[in-house]
Amino acid sequence: MRTRPPIAVAAARLAGRISRATGHGGTALPGLIAQRLDPKLLGDLLQQLPLGHALISATNGKTTTAHLVGAMLREAGQRPLGNQAGSNLERGLLAALLARTDARGRLRAVDTTVGVFEVDEATLPAVIEAAAPRVVALGNLFRDQLDRYGEVDWVAALWSKVVQQLSDRTTAVLNADDPLVASLGREAKCGTVYYGIEDLAVARPSRPHASDSHACPSCGRDYTYAGVFYSHLGHYRCGPCGRERPRPQVYATQVHARGLGGCTAHIDTPEGSFALDLRLPGLYNLHNALAATATALALGAPLDAIQRALAGMAPAFGRGETAEVAGRQVSILLVKNPVGFSETLGAVFEEAGQRHMLLALNDGIADGRDVSWIWDADVDPARGRCATLVIGGRRAHDLALRFKYAAESPGEDGPEPIVVAGDVRQALDAALERTPRGETLYVLPTYTAMLELREIIARRAGLRRFWDTG
C-alpha cells in the first residue's frame, strides 16, 4: 500500500464535517474533493476492505439490490459498507469510504467489513480498474437518460469490454433473462453465476412496446420469446443462430405475484433452496432479490441468513417506502425510465379498485433532460382508474399530454388530470387534499422530484433524513 499524502483525506474530512454541520448531508462532496486531489485514493481504500467488495450495476434496481445484499451480509455477521444513501459515481464510493477513514488515510475497518457498492452504468469500468472486485452483479440494460449516454449499445459495449478483462478471482453475477446482460458471460474468463425466473406462468406471451434489446447481438435478428416478464426480459431464443438464454444457477419457480404487496416464490441455489416471501413490489424486485441472493452467496453468506434478510426486507429509499402524512398513507415509488414507469403502474394497479395518484416529471440532469421517454411507457393500467390524478414537476404538461393521448376519446378515462407544473410541494398539497383521510396516495416521481418530495414528506411524517438511512 502506498502512503497517502494526507492532504486529500484531510480536505475531504473537513468538507464532510462542514456539510453535515449545515444539515445537508452532502453525501458526495467529500468524495468529489478527494477524487480531484488524489485520483488513486479510491483504489487504495477499496483494497483495504478486509473481505473485498462487490459492485452492483443495472439501469433499474441497483439501489434495491445493493440494499438487499447489505442486509443479507449483516444477517451473516459481516459489516457491509455501502453507498446506498449517496451518489453512485466514484465520488459517492469515495465519500462512503472516507466516512470510515482516519486522518492518515487508513480505513477503520474490522475484519468482517465488506464493501457493497451500487455503481452507475458508465462509471463501472473506472471503479473496476481502481481495484478488482470479488463480485460484479449486472442486472439489466434499458434505455435511460439517452441524453447522457447516447445509446444503450454504447453502455453494452462498455460492459462487454470490462467483463472480458475480469480475472478468475472475480465472479460475475448476470441476469439470464436479459439477453444483452446474459451475453456478457459468453467469453468471460471470470467465474459466472446466472440468475433468472423459471416460472413462465407470470410471463406475458409477447413483448410490450417499451422494449429495448430485442435483436440478437451476433446475427441482428429479433429474438423469439417463449414468455416475457417485462420489456425485453424473458425466455428468449434466436432462431437463425441458435443463441439462447443460459440456464440460471439461482432461480425462482412457483412465483405468485401480489402487485405492490410483493410476491412469493420458491428459490433454488447451488447451496440449497428456500421459500421466499418478498414484500417489495413488482416482478422486477424478484429479479433484484435473485441478484442479491447470488451476490451474497458469492460473498460467502449462508443461505439461512439470506432468507432471513429477504423476509425482513422493507423497501429502499424512495422505492416503495410508505409514510403517514396528515392521516393519509403516502407511498413513494421512484420512476426513471419507460420500463420502470410501466412496471410500477402495473404493480400499483394490479389489484382491483381506484387509486389516488400523484405523478411528478422533472427534466433535471439526474432525471434526464429529455422527457420523450414517457411516450414509450405503457400508461394503460392507470387509465380510468385514478380517483385522483395530480401531475406535477417541471414537465407536468408533457406527462398530462401522455395521458390525454392514451384515451381513445376525450374524457373516456374520467376527469382530466390536475396539472400543477413547477413546484412539487404545491402538487403534493393538491394531491393530499383530494385523498380522503385513511386512504393511500401513490406518489410516482422522477429522481429529482423524488428527492424534493421525500424531503417534504419526511419532514411532515418524521421519517429519517435520507443520509441517515441504509
Added chain:
Amino acid sequence: MTRRLVLIHLFPTLMNLYGDRGNILCLERRCRWRGIELEIRSLGLGDAFDPEDADLVFIGGSQDREQRAVARDLLEVKGPGLTRAAEEGTVILAVCGGYQLLGHSYRPAEGETLEGLGIFDARTEHPGPSARRCIGNVLLQWQDQTLVGFENHGGRTYLGPAARPLGRVLAGHGNNGRDGTEGAVWNRCFGTYLHGSLLPKNPRFADHLIALALARRHGDSELEPLDDALERDAHAWAARVAKGDGLLAWLAEKGRYLVRAATVRER
C-alpha cells in the same frame, strides 16, 4: 362519409429510439377525434412498400447498429416505392435516424458510409466518436409559429440547394449547429431531429401533416378545431425551457436552496 387515411409506420421495432411512438399516437388520435379513420400498418425488414397504399409514412430514429440493417433494407427493398411515393406527394415524416437515411448519405462515427435514398438533398456526417453530440431542447421558427422538441444526434446534416430547412433555429443546435437550419422539407416530405415526442407538443404541425394527406386523398383538407389548451401549455413550457428561462428558474431555485442552507440549520 368517413374519411380514411393509411399511415405506414416503417420499422416500428428497429427505429423507435426515444418516444417516437408518441408521433403515431398523436396522428391517430387527432384523426379519430375528428371522425377520420387512420389505419396504421407496420412494415419491418424485408416487407415490401407499395406507394399506392400510403397517405402518410413515418420513420423514427435508432442506434447505429439498427441503422445499418435499415439502410440496406431501404435501398434494396423499399427504396423505389418510397421514392415514388415522395415524388407523388405522399406525406412523409422522418425523425432523427430516419431523417438521416432519407438524405443522400450518412457517415457514422465509425465504419462505412451508409447510402441513403436521396429524397432530401442533404448529407450527414458524424465528426467522429470523440465529437460532442448535439443534445438539448430546441425551439424553431416554423412558418408563422414555433416548433419545440428535444434533439440528440451525433451526425451533422448539411442541406443542398434542392432542400429547404423545416425551420430556423431559435434555440438549440439544429442540423449541424452552424448554419441555423433545422430539418429538411421536400415536396410533402419532412425530416427533423426533433423528438419530444414532436407532434403532441406541436399540434398545428401534426394537423398540417393530416391536412396535406387529406387534401391529396380526398380533396378536402378541412379539419375541425380541437381543444388544444393542454398542448399549447406544454408547447409554451417547453419553449421557455429551450430559451433558457428554464435555466434561470433553476438558478433561482438553487439560489433559494443555498440561502436556506446558509441560514437554517434544522427545522
